[in-house]
Amino acid sequence: GNLGAKAATIEVIDALIDATRDENREVGVEACEALGNLGEKAATSEVIAALINTTRDADSYVRGKACEILRNLGKKAATNEVITALIDATRDADSYVLSKACEALGNLGGKAATNEVIAVLINATRDANSDVRWKACAALRNLGEKAATSELIDSLVNFIGTIDDSDDIVVGALVRAMCSYDGMRALNLETIGKLWNCIRKSSKIDFTPIPLELLLGLFLNSGDVSWLRLVAYVALLQGVGVTV
Structure with a gap:
């Protein structure tokens, strides 16, 4: 998880992508975190696809971590596929996943300020979990006037x-x-x-x-x-x- 941008070689990225699919929860989480630590060079279509897939993992903590890394990749990850995956994640039954999905949507920039994103974030401001409500408010603030x-x-x-x-x-x-x-x-x-x-x-x-x-x-x-x-x-x- 401590790898920096200099380690972002094709071989390292490919190995980490494979590791995100590992059956061991800790391995999957470490792989997600390592990809996030590689910086913008890691924001390739293959990495983003792997993280999108990981947002659907059976383990809620892994799903939340994938959303967190997509947030860290920022505007470079602001693809339609990522936005769709994060919208789906805002419907997750787990509050940790939901809060991380809200954070990520708020960090993707203007491209994420769609009517559907705004609607799911507004809905999240009414969530029973206070952390989810705060994260949704922060995300809407970040999306600016359109929201x-x-x-x-x-x-x-x-x-x-x-x-x-x-x-x-x-x-x-x-x-x-x-x-x-x-x-x-x-x-x-x-x-x-x-x-x-x-x-x-x-x-x-x-x-x-x-x-x-x-x-x-x-x-x-x-x-x-x-x-x-x-x-x-x-x-x-x-x-x-x-x-x-």
Whole structure:
């Protein structure tokens, strides 16, 4: 597992690919980790195919490790086949596998920001396991504005409502999502109310990145007074005077 990029010869890679299929759990895990340690040179189609196959291993720990290595390979592993395998892994019954699959999807870059990926990650923010929820939130934050849908905002607000105080990762994901006009515009009255309560409850939300013009636009273009409390509160925190 300590091999570096200099060891990434064809012979070494081939031997490690074979080892990922070993019946011994420890051997399979060590092979996956060694492939990940070889760096970008190891991100060949053969290695990626072997790791995809390993995400379907009978052992949940091995499946999770394969997802972790795909995450470490990053954007070089952002193929349609990898994305499909990781989406499948988000449906795994094992929380360890699911959390690693969420992490990997969030690390693949813009190519992974598909509607299907966003949907499975949003679903994962509602998982019973808190680590899975956190990893899903972090992944959605990493995927950027395309993931900033009204469904995501609703899920994040609900998640924050279940914990004593907001985690930086979850709050960061919410603030980034709130910077999306399209995502915010699609919110219903119930979610706007929950968002207001969430904002008042949390002591960790930094509103500096949220353009006040965006919130004003939401109010002016919709005529919905539900936005006024948010506009006034964010303006107050940003030290901006607003006359409506």
